[in-house]
Amino acid sequence: GAVVSQHPSWVICKSGTSVKIECRSLDFQATTMFWYRQFPKQSLMLMATSNEGSKATYEQGVEKDKFLINHASLTLSTLTVTSAHPEDSSFYICSASRLAGAVGELFFGEGSRLTVL
Amino acid sequence: AQSVAQPEDQVNVAEGNPLTVKCTYSVSGNPYLFWYVQYPNRGLQFLLKYITGDNLVKGSYGFEAEFNKSQTSFHLKKPSALVSDSALYFCAVRANTGFQKLVFGTGTRLLVSP
Numbered sequence: 001g002a003v004v005s006q007h008p009s010w011v012i013c014k015s016g017t018s019v020k021i022e023c024r025s026l027d028f029q030a031t032t033m034f035w036y037r038q039f040p041k042q043s044l045m046l047m048a049t050s051n052e053g054s055k056a057t058y059e060q061g062v063e064k065d066k067f068l069i070n071h072a073s074l075t076l077s078t079l080t081v082t083s084a085h086p087e088d089s090s091f092y093i094c095s096a097s098r099l100a101g102a103v104g105e106l107f108f109g110e111g112s113r114l115t116v117l
Numbered sequence: 118a119q120s121v122a123q124p125e126d127q128v129n130v131a132e133g134n135p136l137t138v139k140c141t142y143s144v145s146g147n148p149y150l151f152w153y154v155q156y157p158n159r160g161l162q163f164l165l166k167y168i169t170g171d172n173l174v175k176g177s178y179g180f181e182a183e184f185n186k187s188q189t190s191f192h193l194k195k196p197s198a199l200v201s202d203s204a205l206y207f208c209a210v211r212a213n214t215g216f217q218k219l220v221f222g223t224g225t226r227l228l229v230s231p
Contacts, residue, residue, distance in 0.1 A: 004160070006160070034218075034219075042223065042224075043207065043221045043222060043223045043224050044161075044207070044221045046218055046219075046220075049218065091158075093160050093161070095160075095161070105151070105163060105166060106151075106163070106219060107163070108153070108160035108161040108162070108163075109160050110159055110160040111158065111159060111160045113158065
C-alpha cells in the first residue's frame with residue numbers, strides 16, 4: 001500500500017527557534033500534499049495544500065510566514081514552523097494524494113508532535 | 118461549502134455487540150465520503166470510501182458504511198465490535214467536482230469494553 005513517512009515523530013524546541021517537519025511519500029508520487037494541525041481531542045484542521053513545484057495554498061487564518069511549506073519534489077514536502085512559540089505546540093499531520101491513484105483517497109503520515117517550551 | 122457532522126463525541130459498546138458511528142454531511146452536488154481511524158499519537162488510517170455505485174461499502178477490519186442520499190448520512194457500522202476497535206473515528210467529505218479539499222468531522226471516540 002501507499003506509505004507516507006513523517007519525520008520527526010516528536011520534537012521539543014525552545015521558544016523562538018524554527019522547526020522543520022518532513023513528509024515523504026515512500027512508494028508513490030504525490031501530486032498534492034496537505035498539512036493538518038490537530039489540537040487535543042479535536043478534529044484535523046487543514047493548514048495548507050501544497051502542489052509540487054508551486055506555492056502552497058494556505059487556509060484562511062493560517063500565517064504563511066509562520067508556517068513555511070515547500071514541496072520540492074513529487075515525494076517530499078516540508079513544513080517549517082518559524083520562530084516557534086508555545087501556542088504552536090500541536091500535532092501536525094501530513095497527507096498525500098497519489099498521482100494516479102484512487103479518487104480522493106489520502107494517505108496520512110504518522111504525525112509529528114511539536115512541543116515548544 | 119461542504120461540512121460534516123459527527124453528533125456523538127463518544128460511543129460505548131460491549132465487545133461482540135454491533136456498533137454504529139454516525140455521520141451526516143452537507144455538500145454541493147454529489148459527495149465523496151470517507152471514514153478514517155486514528156490511534157493515539159498516530160496518523161489517520163483509511164477505512165473505506167464511497168465514490169459511486171452500491172450504497173453499502175465494505176472496508177478494512179470488518180467495517181462497513183451505508184450511503185443514504187435522502188438522509189445525507191454515511192454511518193459506520195460493524196456487526197461485532199472488538200476491544201482493539203477502540204480508537205478515534207473521523208468521517209470526511211468532499212465534492213466530486215473539480216478540486217475540493219477534504220473536510221473532516223470532529224471525530225467520535227469509540228470505546229469497546231471487554
